[in-house]
Amino acid sequence: xxxxxxxxxxLWKKSPWKRFRKNVFRLQTRLFNAVRTGDLSKARSxxxxxxxxxxxRMLAIRQVTQLNAGKKTAGIDGKTALTFEERFELxxxxxxxxxxxxxxxxxxxxxxxxxxxxxxxxxxxxxxRAWQCLAKYAxxxxxxxxxxxxSYGFRTGRxxxxxxxxxxxxxxxxxxxxxxxxxxxDIEKCFDRISHTSIMEKLIAPSSLKIGIFRxxxxxxxxxxxxxxxxxxxxxxxRST
Numbered sequence: 117x118x119x120x121x122x123x124x125x126x127l128w129k130k131s132p133w134k135r136f137r138k139n140v141f142r143l144q145t146r147l148f149n150a151v152r153t154g155d156l157s158k159a160r161s162x163x164x165x166x167x168x169x170x171x172x173r174m175l176a177i178r179q180v181t182q183l184n185a186g187k188k189t190a191g192i193d194g195k196t197a198l199t200f201e202e203r204f205e206l207x208x209x210x211x212x213x214x215x216x217x218x219x220x221x222x223x224x225x226x227x228x229x230x231x232x233x234x235x236x237x238x239x240x241x242x243x244x245r246a247w248q249c250l251a252k253y254a255x256x257x258x259x260x261x262x263x264x265x266x267s268y269g270f271r272t273g274r275x276x277x278x279x280x281x282x283x284x285x286x287x288x289x290x291x292x293x294x295x296x297x298x299x300x301x302d303i304e305k306c307f308d309r310i311s312h313t314s315i316m317e318k319l320i321a322p323s324s325l326k327i328g329i330f331r332x333x334x335x336x337x338x339x340x341x342x343x344x345x346x347x348x349x350x351x352x353x354x355r356s357t
Contacts, residue, residue, distance in 0.1 A: 124200035133178070136171035143169065144257040151261035151320065160322045163254040167325065173210045176249035177203050180242060191241035192223045198242060206246055215324040217247045219335040238336045248332065251325060258320040 143166050150159040166172050181187055181198050190196045198206065222238035229235055240248065256272060263271065268279040287296050312333050319326055 128200045136175050139171040148257040148261050151258045166254040167214045172253050173207050176246045179249050180245040191239050193241045217328040219244050219332045222336045
């Protein structure tokens with residue numbers, strides 16, 4: 117038990133973050149390979165190991181309390197930061213409840229759009245964001261193994277620059293072929309209207325994690341369309357297909 121702020125501060129700062137990342141990456145690599153070979157039973161077992169991992173919990177808390185750009189945005193509990201003692205308390209909370217997580221309601225912040233309308237940015241609590249990040253560590257490698265090679269949106273290690281480079285390489289005048297075209301599509305209210313049923317059917321995850329994800333989706337449900345939509349203010353998880 118950590119009794120003093122100084123003790124917690126020293127313990128947090130001296131944590132072996134590099135080793136934590138290696139531990140999680142090793143499990144994620146095994147998970148990726150399991151899905152690639154079609155061994156979903158092994159994949160779900162590895163996902164459970166990631167969720168149980170002390171390294172993954174510590175990295176998730178560090179991500180949402182120190183590294184994320186929106187780390188100082190409060191959820192409905194009003195908390196914009198956690199003390200070092202609270203970070204270790206959150207680690208213990210994740211350890212005992214990762215398999216049965218109940219998401220809190222979301223704080224809705226109106227964001228003005230260029231056309232004069234507004235959209236609601238829904239913000240989870242810090243604890244919920246930490247659980248989402250932990251879930252992301254278990255979900256992302258499994259779905260990375262199934263994505264199309266030319267899918268770039270919201271994927272780790274990829275960006276719009278990668279898409280631009282591929283387009284440039286294939287559309288320039290000295291590339292093969294003359295019948296070239298660019299098709300631009302915009303799905304209206306895409307995240308507002310995503311079907312929860314479709315998400316759950318496609319999700320590669322153990323049942324306990326699926327239940328947690330379903331609760332997370334319902335915490336930010338649109339009153340008008342309770343079976344649709346995803347909260348957009350939390351940790352980004354697998355928005356590509």
